[in-house]
Amino acid sequence: MSKPHLPKGLDPQGYLTREGSLERVQSPFRPVVAAARDGLPDVFGTRLHSAYLYGSIPRGTARVGRSDLDLLVALWEEPGDADRAAARALGEALDREFPEIDGAGTLLYSRTRLLSELERHDLGWFVACLCTPLLGEDLAEHLPRYRPDSLLARETNGDLALLLPRWRERIAAADTDEARRPLVRFMSRHLVRTGFTLVMPHWGGWTSDLTEMAEIFGAYHPTHAEQMNTAAVAGYEPTGDPALLRSYVDDLGPWLAGEYARVHGIKAPRPD
Known part of the structure; x- marks a missing residue:
């Protein structure tokens, strides 16, 4: 069987590498990323543990006016309805202010859940490999390395x-x-x-x-x-x-x- 020869996203030891970085954010999207970074502490205050970008913007493949802003936020406690409403309001405000994006969405989880054994190979892997640190302590430091198994x-x-x-x-x-x-x-x-x-x-x-x-x-x-x-x-x-x-x-x-x-x-x- 002929298999495609494509970049495999692995380090020399065979572990999955983190796919995005702030350095890859294209210049049209830097103002919206900065606005999100500045706005999140105002929304969540001391309940905010850390925040991350994921998707095409930190991968450097976003399209102006077509791509959305994807955020993941870790709170010290389990998020409630008020937190989700506040995150939606922030996303709507960013979408109105910046025509460079087509929508903004935020995933909300507690630090405890993201580091739990149950989520080790789902949300934990997502944070460690597909999310780019934006604010706070990087939870990837508490997670294992992953193989594509x-x-x-x-x-x-x-x-x-x-x-x-x-x-x-x-x-x-x-x-x-x-x-x-x-x-x-x-x-x-x-x-x-x-x-x-x-x-x-x-x-x-x-x-x-x-x-x-x-x-x-x-x-x-x-x-x-x-x-x-x-x-x-x-x-x-x-x-x-x-x-x-x-x-x-x-x-x-x-x-x-x-x-x-x-x-x-x-x-x-x-x-x-």
């Missing part, structure tokens, strides 16, 4: 079967192209990443580029390569196509969930 695959994306019923409900409730477009974007990206992590231990590395992920997946599962390539395109350029969404929950998604469970097992249950 089956345990990491299982704990990051081994819950697709649980998600599909919720996806069907969201699709049924979306009755316009405008409502469906964000679902296409989110579900396309999720499926491509799940397909990639299905084969990640065999390929032996990491990439966050959806096109590369789909290409790598297709080398191992050629019968589903066209579907995954379509999902990768939709992840970057989403439409409101209802037929595409139906194909995700009626065809590609169920097959992928079953194959994932067969190869890597089911993700450990989470309380939420």
Whole structure:
């Protein structure tokens, strides 16, 4: 089988490297990153432990006017409804002020959860490898190093079967192209990443580029390569196509969930 020869995101010892850095933030996005860094302490005060960037902006691949600002915030305590509302308000304010971004979102977790044994190979790995420190103590200093193995695959994306019923409900409730477009974007990206992590231990590395992920997946599962390539395109350029969404929950998604469970097992249950 011919496999793509792509950068593998590993250090010389075979551990996954952190993919982003503040140095990679392109100049059009530096003002919004600075505004987020300045605004987060005002929003959360002493409850803020640390904050991180993730996604295309710290990878240096963001597109002006098309990419969103992705933040992860660690609090000293479990976040509540007021914290989530405050984070949404900050994101909306940043989106209004900076036309360079197309939306801003914040993931909120407690420091305890991010460092918990249950999240060691999911949220912990996410912080250590996919998040770029923006404020406060870097939690990666308390986390292990990671290899692209089956345990990491299982704990990051081994819950697709649980998600599909919720996806069907969201699709049924979306009755316009405008409502469906964000679902296409989110579900396309999720499926491509799940397909990639299905084969990640065999390929032996990491990439966050959806096109590369789909290409790598297709080398191992050629019968589903066209579907995954379509999902990768939709992840970057989403439409409101209802037929595409139906194909995700009626065809590609169920097959992928079953194959994932067969190869890597089911993700450990989470309380939420």
